[in-house]
Amino acid sequence: xxxxxxxxxxxxxxxxxxxxxxxxxxxxxxxxxxxxxxxxxxxxxxxxxxxxxxxxxxxxxxxxxxxxxxxxxxxxxxxxxxxxxxxxxxxxxxxxxxxxxxxxxxxxxxxxxxxxxxxxxxxxxxxxxxxxxxxxxxxxxxxxxxxxxxxxxxxxxxxxxxxxxxxxxxxxxxxxxxxxxxxxxxxxxxxxxxxxxxxxxxxxxxxxxxxxxxxxxxxxxxxxxxxxxxxxxxxxxxxxxxxxxxxxxxxxxxxxxxxxxxxxxxxxxxxxxxxxxxxxxxxxxxxxxxxxxxxxxxxxxxxxxxxxxxxxxxxxxxxxxxxxxxxxxxxxxxxxxxxxxxxxxxxxxxxxxxxxxxxxxxxxxxxxxxxxxxxxxxxxxxxxxxxxxxxxxxxxxxxxxxxxxxxxxxxxxxxxxxxxxxxxxxxxxxxxxxxxxxxxxxxxxxxxxxxxxxxxxxxxxxxxxxxxxxxxxxxxxxxxxxxxxxxxxxxxxxxxxxxxxxxxxxxxxxxxxxxxxxxxxxxxxxxxxxxxxxxxxxxxxxxxxxxxxxxxxxxxxxxxxxxxxxxxxxxxxxxxxxxxxxxxxxxxxxxxxxxxxxxxxxxxxxxxxxxxxxxxxxxxxxxxxx
Amino acid sequence: xxxxxxxxxxxxxxxxxxxxxxxxxxxxxxxxxxxxxxxxxxxxxxxxxxxxxxxxxxxxxxxxxxxxxxxxxxxxxxxxxxxxxxxxxxxxxxxxxxxxxxxxxxxxxxxxxxxxxxxxxxxxxxxxxxxxxxxxxxxxxxxxxxxxxxxxxxxxxxxxxxxxxxxxxxxxxxxxxxxxxxxxxxxxxxxxxxxxxxxxxxxxxxxxxxxxxxxxxxxxxxxxxxxxxxxxxxxxxxxxxxxxxxxxxxxxxx
Ligand code: SF4
Ligand code: SF4
Numbered sequence: 001x002x003x004x005x006x007x008x009x010x011x012x013x014x015x016x017x018x019x020x021x022x023x024x025x026x027x028x029x030x031x032x033x034x035x036x037x038x039x040x041x042x043x044x045x046x047x048x049x050x051x052x053x054x055x056x057x058x059x060x061x062x063x064x065x066x067x068x069x070x071x072x073x074x075x076x077x078x079x080x081x082x083x084x085x086x087x088x089x090x091x092x093x094x095x096x097x098x099x100x101x102x103x104x105x106x107x108x109x110x111x112x113x114x115x116x117x118x119x120x121x122x123x124x125x126x127x128x129x130x131x132x133x134x135x136x137x138x139x140x141x142x143x144x145x146x147x148x149x150x151x152x153x154x155x156x157x158x159x160x161x162x163x164x165x166x167x168x169x170x171x172x173x174x175x176x177x178x179x180x181x182x183x184x185x186x187x188x189x190x191x192x193x194x195x196x197x198x199x200x201x202x203x204x205x206x207x208x209x210x211x212x213x214x215x216x217x218x219x220x221x222x223x224x225x226x227x228x229x230x231x232x233x234x235x236x237x238x239x240x241x242x243x244x245x246x247x248x249x250x251x252x253x254x255x256x257x258x259x260x261x262x263x264x265x266x267x268x269x270x271x272x273x274x275x276x277x278x279x280x281x282x283x284x285x286x287x288x289x290x291x292x293x294x295x296x297x298x299x300x301x302x303x304x305x306x307x308x309x310x311x312x313x314x315x316x317x318x319x320x321x322x323x324x325x326x327x328x329x330x331x332x333x334x335x336x337x338x339x340x341x342x343x344x345x346x347x348x349x350x351x352x353x354x355x356x357x358x359x360x361x362x363x364x365x366x367x368x369x370x371x372x373x374x375x376x377x378x379x380x381x382x383x384x385x386x387x388x389x390x391x392x393x394x395x396x397x398x399x400x401x402x403x404x405x406x407x408x409x410x411x412x413x414x415x416x417x418x419x420x421x422x423x424x425x426x427x428x429x430x431x432x433x434x435x436x437x438x439x440x441x442x443x444x445x446x447x448x449x450x451x452x453x454x455x456x457x458x459x460x461x462x463x464x465x466x467x468x469x470x471x472x473x474x475x476x477x478x479x480x481x482x483x484x485x486x487x488x489x490x491x492x493x494x495x496x497x498x499x500x501x502x503x504x505x506x507x508x509x510x511x512x513x514x515x516x517x518x519x520x521x522x523x524x525x526x527x528x529x530x531x532x533x534x535x536x537x538x539x540x541x542x543x544x545x546x547x548x549x550x551x552x553x554x555x556x557x558x559x560x561x562x563x564x565x566x567x568x569x570x571x572x573x574x575x576x577x578x579x580x581x582x583x584x585x586x587x588x589x590x591x592x593x594x595x596x597x598x599x600x601x602x603x604x605x606x607x608x609x610x611x612x613x614x615x616x617x618x619x620x621x622x623x624x625x626x
Numbered sequence: 627x628x629x630x631x632x633x634x635x636x637x638x639x640x641x642x643x644x645x646x647x648x649x650x651x652x653x654x655x656x657x658x659x660x661x662x663x664x665x666x667x668x669x670x671x672x673x674x675x676x677x678x679x680x681x682x683x684x685x686x687x688x689x690x691x692x693x694x695x696x697x698x699x700x701x702x703x704x705x706x707x708x709x710x711x712x713x714x715x716x717x718x719x720x721x722x723x724x725x726x727x728x729x730x731x732x733x734x735x736x737x738x739x740x741x742x743x744x745x746x747x748x749x750x751x752x753x754x755x756x757x758x759x760x761x762x763x764x765x766x767x768x769x770x771x772x773x774x775x776x777x778x779x780x781x782x783x784x785x786x787x788x789x790x791x792x793x794x795x796x797x798x799x800x801x802x803x804x805x806x807x808x809x810x811x812x813x814x815x816x817x818x819x820x821x822x823x824x825x826x827x828x829x830x831x832x833x834x835x836x837x838x839x840x841x842x843x844x845x846x847x848x849x850x851x852x853x854x855x856x857x858x859x860x861x862x863x864x865x866x867x868x869x870x871x872x873x874x875x876x877x878x879x880x
Contacts, residue, residue, distance in 0.1 A: 341793070343791070344686075344794075360643055365643075367646060368646060605842055605843065605846060
């Protein structure tokens with residue numbers, strides 16, 4: 001036995017104390033947030049959530065998956081062994097052997113971290129994150145030396161060197177949580193997984209916004225402490241990997257939004273301070289250092305510029321990419337709710353649209369009785385109370401758009417060809433209020449929802465069918481919390497069912513151009529439906545050329561979240577980027593499945609691939625057609 | 627600048643949405659309310675008529691409360707309003723109502739009853755002590771600055787450059803107050819005559835045949851709109867050319 005061993009024991013227990021103290025300090029900041037249910041037993045869910053959900057995201061980048069497995073796995077094993085051997089003062093040589101193994105694994109991982117940071121991707125943060133490979137390696141090397149070399153042979157100088165390396169590594173590992181260093185993510189990340197503010201997401205695709213209590217004293221979030229405490233904890237889990245930044249369409253378009261910076265700003269909000277030290281990319285067009293926050297100070301505009309808040313298309317690409325399972329969109333909507341409901345501070349045409357909704361039940365301020373003019377000559381039944389029908393077609397705002405009426409008419413043609421028992425909602429339809437909700441106007445959303453639910457409850461139908469993924473999402477996922485329980489289908493899903501059962505007879509398409517398919521965010525990421533439209537296209541003999549970002553990782557068209565209304569300028573437009581994606585595949589035609597995407601992509605000027613709804617392509621390929 | 631010592635009233639009515647006919651806060655009156663709130667923190671917001679739900683919109687637009695002066699159906703709002711705002715320094719309202727008679731005469735009649743000056747078509751209002759300076763709307767982009775001494779009645783122009791905000795939290799916090807009934811006279815007999823509308827001649831335009839995308843391209847390019855110039859020939863030949871044009875574009879069906 002040697003005094004060095006005792007020193008390590010001392011260091012270990014000091015480190016445990018520092019970690020506990022730091023965690024308590026940080027927890028004080030989280031607990032300043034609003035109440036949320038809490039149960040220690042949720043800690044038991046962590047291993048599963050880590051190994052399944054986190055790993056599912058991290059594994060998309062095999063390099064970093066391997067790296068993290070080696071570093072974190074090695075470190076956890078090494079620390080556990082040190083706890084046993086040194087913490088409990090066993091000092092068994094056998095355990096030292098195991099420590100050597102763990103430390104070697106960790107050292108290998110640290111090397112990979114170092115490699116990655118030699119030429120870092122622009123999305124990664126620099127600053128304190130750059131020292132990580134060195135401190136981690138110091139820890140691993142210190143352990144290796146400690147466990148490999150018989151301490152009796154060590155000179156005093158060499159022993160001091162080992163202790164120094166261990167000290168540096170340990171400091172990095174345990175002080176992070178208390179001081180907000182990079183290793184904060186280890187503690188906050190684990191707790192975040194356990195007490196996640198949207199725990200349902202670990203069981204199923206969960207994208208519905210939480211209903212807001214319109215009688216609550218604060219409507220939405222004004223100050224950092226208005227967030228629920230587990231949301232604050234979630235912000236702290238961010239590792240600044242910037243995967244959200246790389247996925248964000250608003251960031252790519254040069255609009256002043258960067259989801260990674262947004263999360264870091266929320267951290268600044270509840271911990272206090274200025275953004276001058278932020279070591280990543282700023283919001284495009286906004287220089288660092290001009291924003292600061294404090295727990296009890298309003299977040300806008302001191303900490304966050306309004307333009308940042310209103311640039312988001314709520315496409316959830318950031319959420320989809322985030323390895324730490326952080327919920328950016330929920331936080332953005334919470335902030336929007338306060339701005340809209342308590343300040344009325346929407347930019348652009350947002351307020352006008354909300355007024356239209358309240359007064360005309362349409363977004364564009366149209367006469368609602370004209371909602372079904374597109375169908376007058378199609379011999380379509382309008383539903384009436386007391387008459388039952390299998391499929392009820394809800395058109396959405398697209399019904400007023402002359403372009404989208406073509407898609408709706410194609411859909412009707414398909415339904416008639418497949419002899420579906422269907423009817424339209426006719427002039428009884430009112431807007432779902434979905435866009436109002438994305439813009440934070442929960443009051444108008446809930447009023448619209450109550451109206452529509454009341455109408456639907458007087459009617460007898462089996463299922464609701466819609467061609468608008470936004471209508472689909474709100475009716476299917478968000479109305480249940482307000483008492484509206486319906487079976488809702490998107491037209492691509494419904495048609496895919498008809499086609500595979502043979503009820504809808506399709507022949508091969510006459511289309512000769514190369515075709516690519518653009519996934520609507522509210523169908524793909526919000527509802528996980530990426531297969532049905534592709535299956536339909538295959539059915540008519542289309543061989544899809546996929547864009548680089550497709551499926552669950554598709555790029556937004558720029559039309560979500562009320563972004564076309566708030567219209568925050570950037571250096572380019574999101575739909576232009578998306579059309580460039582399509583062009584890069586060589587496609588002459590982009591198949592779409594959403595009125596919003598159709599309008600955004602068709603709004604791109606200059607030569608571009610043609611934009612056609614899946615329903616239109618199918619209608620042109622109906623069997624027995626002249 | 628705020629003038630807390632001034633007594634300011636804003637008169638508001640129930641408007642109607644032009645597309646749906648749904649009752650709402652009249653846009654012009656919202657501008658008057660917003661202008662009043664910019665001058666003083668406390669404004670008496672008055673409505674003569676029923677306590678209609680649409681009045682809640684004015685709460686959202688910033689009224690702490692709306693005082694409803696009951697008015698029998700068909701009665702003239704002038705007398706109750708004049709009695710209520712007597713002694714006020716500044717009375718603001720929209721230039722014309724969106725529903726009902728919408729004659730736009732109320733500000734004038736009110737000013738006459740109260741023996742105050744009246745300024746209509748106000749775009750901007752600035753208080754200079756007990757003088758008020760008003761930028762008035764004139765057609766074709768012209769503006770005129772007028773000054774009147776307080777007290778005064780000012781009617782806001784619908785294009786007044788203001789950005790009223792609809793705030794749900796204010797709607798939630800505000801209240802409608804009902805005032806005791808006051809004597810009201812029936813509406814004055816309208817001096818207006820009605821006559822049948824005359825159908826105006828319509829300009830015939832060939833229908834747009836291009837697709838949306840081509841139209842968009844057309845909007846950014848400067849190409850000629852097509853058509854031909856017929857200078858030569860007899861009157862009958864020229865008439866034939868016009869007839870042909872109308873037929874090929876299906877503007878006439880014979
Ligand atoms: S929010 Fe998530 S994806 Fe974005 S930087 Fe942080 S950890 Fe990475
Ligand atoms: S939801 Fe989309 S637009 Fe909004 S921050 Fe995330 S990636 Fe960017």
